[in-house]
Amino acid sequence: MPQPPTLTPPRTTVEADRVREVSVPPLAPRVTTGSLADIPFTNAAEAPQQPAFSRKSPDGSWYATSAGDFAAEVLAMAKGLIALGLQPGERVAIMARTTYEWTLTDFAAWAAGLITVPVYPTSSASQARHILQDARVRACFVEDVEQTRLLSAERGNLPALEHLWQFSSGAVSHVVDAGRQVPDALVAERRADLSPQSVATLIYTSGTTGAPKGCVLTHGNFFAEVDNAIELLHPVFKSVTSQEPSTLLFLPLSHVFGRMVAIGCLRARVRLGHAPSIKTDDLLADLAGFRPTFLLGIPYVLEKVYNTGRATAEKMGRASSFDRGARIAQRYGEAVEAQEHGFGGGPGVGLRAARGLYDALIYRRIRAALGGRCRYVICGGSPLGHRLAAFFEGAGVTIYEGYGLTETTAATTATPPLKPRLGTVGWPVPGTSLRIADDGEVLIKGEHVFRGYWDAESESAVPHADTDGWMPTGDLGALDSEGYLSITGRKKDLIITSGGKNVAPAPLEDWLRAHPLVSQCLVVGDNRPYVAALVTLEPDGLAHWQRMHKKEHLSVADLVADEDLLRNLQQAVDEANSQVSRAESIRRFVVLPRDFTEEGGHLTPSMKLRRAAIVRDYADQIDQLYGG
Missing domain, CATH: 3.30.300.30 (ANL, C-terminal domain)
Structure with a gap:
């Protein structure tokens, strides 16, 4: 059974009686050759029969796709993209919900030497047009007929767009059929030409103001991010119990957070499923059928689970019981946190007994809403807050909070295992340094920091503005004496x-x-x-x-x-x-x-x-x- 790595405590720098800087050395070696395109083929060579995905059949049951089968599908689709004339470095867009086809296309495009450009499936015509124009996208995959109609109406404004393929009408089969005569060696050549410095994707920041900008992320950015996150979050990604690690992804793959976890699952050989619908009934059914051991979520999802649990209890006339159980869970979570930091002896006998009582009454129902086997949730997007983090810990679900940006390939901090500090977003991900500027702005350094923003004219990245090598985030934060980061708001807000x-x-x-x-x-x-x-x-x-x-x-x-x-x-x-x-x-x-x-x-x-x-x-x- 894999042993967890030894975590090196953060190194802090104090200036004027305040912690101004913190850094954590990397846990994973830097990748110096290859690209993300190699991951499926490495998995197929080393563990061809291991389930890589669980996919949902029309009758609602789930079936496995092995690492060997996934690599074969990636190869076949990559050959088709080459046969259809797409050249190395050209951009292919994907506009769809969270589906197996999304991840398959992502890796197939990389294997063909292409750059993928995600587009939110809910984007308006003007939003999609801006991204496709700016990235000079030559081919685009969409999910359904509505998206096809939306982009078809914009074709006159998209002179670079030659191909528009629809997943629901057989896009994957069409591309695969086109490449049947292409030799496997041509895909191998395209993969061999890629390096960690090669551009993997352009992810357009949604932007609270102004037009979205394309963040240029390299294969090396993703390796630095996922390899260190996998080692840091050892209990999540590695088998430390008899349960095989698995997750059901329901957040958008158009967002860097979901994308990073999908890549991390393939890298760590964690079984991955996709849930395209986030409607409450659909998602609950998918969670019950898949039964993940961990989830990727945002505070809204956890708030929804908590509030739904309380509403159900109130409907049954047990609101006061739920509230007492919630207080017990919060106290239990806080006691666990204190114990892990050496500030207390942990939950006492009475608190453990009370938790045991409410486990059957309340907490088991909370875990059932997450599929029944979920032990961990990686939570990002915005702060969850001390109260809910403590409640879920007490209810038997450990929350790993994180903080990051598209520009940092998702997480730049995360809760370290066995060292939670509820209400914070954790330590720097290994290999990352943080600094708090004089005005409170969070500054970042690390191999996961993006190359720059996409410039349509030069078709390359313009280096981001920095402060003596530090990337400004626009977020306000503070570091405590042990290097934990708290985000207090947006500088411009x-x-x-x-x-x-x-x-x-x-x-x-x-x-x-x-x-x-x-x-x-x-x-x-x-x-x-x-x-x-x-x-x-x-x-x-x-x-x-x-x-x-x-x-x-x-x-x-x-x-x-x-x-x-x-x-x-x-x-x-x-x-x-x-x-x-x-x-x-x-x-x-x-x-x-x-x-x-x-x-x-x-x-x-x-x-x-x-x-x-x-x-x-x-x-x-x-x-x-x-x-x-």
């Missing part, structure tokens, strides 16, 4: 009230968003006398609240002014305010009758708030919060 108080909105927004009734929250107050907030309602939580309060007959327009609902939301705001100073607290809020959506231009594809657009579109409501 920092609110400065008319009284001169600096307020980072993210902590308040994250706390409120964890409430069952709240979908999104935008904190405002720049150049205003106090802090206020726009709040939108979570549909499932609202429907449950209406049933419990016998107000199903009321419309959302009526509910935004309902005294009982506003009283519940005020309690949530009061709880959030208890975490900050009086000057930072939310004095007034308004409930909006509709949610912020990507379609409405208020969310990015990765669910981040487009602040400028929201402030512009809800200017009247904001003015009213200040008596305007």
Whole structure:
């Protein structure tokens, strides 16, 4: 059984009584030859019969695809791409949900020497057009007829686009058939020409303002990221129990987070499944059928699991029991954290007994919602918060929080195993250094940092702006004495009230968003006398609240002014305010009758708030919060 690596504690640098810099040496050797395209073929040579994927059949059952079979499919598709005239270094776009075909196409394109360009399946015509134009994409795979129609209407604006293939109408078979006469050796030659310095992908940042920019990520960037993450998160990616590690991926492969984990699973030979639908019923059914040992998630998913569990308990008349169990779980998680840091003896006999009682009543149901076997969740995108992290630890699911950017090939920090610091985003991923600038901005160095942003004219990367070799992130953060990073907000989102108080909105927004009734929250107050907030309602939580309060007959327009609902939301705001100073607290809020959506231009594809657009579109409501 693989033994976990010895973790070297971070090396910290203190300046003016503050930890300003932290670094962790790499756990994995630097890759100096080859590319990601070699991974399927190495797996096939060394473990051809090992299941690489589980795929869902039409009847709902799951079946395995071996490493040998996957490599054969990658080879056949790569030959087809070559036969269809695609040259090394040309760009191929993929616009689809999280499917097996997505990952197959990614590796086949690399094996043919191509550069892949993900496009969110929910992108508008203008968003997709910008990416395909800027990257000068020559071929594009889409999932269904709607996406085909969307891009077909733009063909006149896309002179470089020669091929448009649709997965649901046999795109893979079409490409494979085209390459049947191409010798295997030609694919081997294309692979041999790639190196860690070769460009693997252009990932366009969704951008909260302005047009998305293409981040140029190399094969070496991904190797540095996944190899060190695999070694760091040893319990997740390696077999340390009798259970074979496996994960069901449901986050978009268009996002660097999901993409990194998919590559990491193939690299570590972890069985991978794909779940294209994130509708609650569909996802729960897929989790129950696949039964993963770990998951990749965002705080919204864990908040949903927690809130659904509580709503179910309330419906059964057991809300108070759930709340007691939640408090026990939080205390248990905090005690485990203290023990692992040497600050306490761990959960006492009474706390263990209480946890055992509530395990059967509550925690087992929480784990069942994640498939029943899930022991770990890698969580990123935004801070989860101390309360939920402690709850899930107490419920038997360890959360590894992380922080990163597209520009850093996903994670640049992660929770170290057996050394959690709840409420932080962990230590630097091995091989990474962090620094806190004078203004609080987080700066990064490491082999996983991207080459630069794509320049369409030169068809190459323009080196990113840096500060003495450090990449600025735009995020504000702080390091504690042991090198753990806490993210406190976005530099450009920092609110400065008319009284001169600096307020980072993210902590308040994250706390409120964890409430069952709240979908999104935008904190405002720049150049205003106090802090206020726009709040939108979570549909499932609202429907449950209406049933419990016998107000199903009321419309959302009526509910935004309902005294009982506003009283519940005020309690949530009061709880959030208890975490900050009086000057930072939310004095007034308004409930909006509709949610912020990507379609409405208020969310990015990765669910981040487009602040400028929201402030512009809800200017009247904001003015009213200040008596305007």
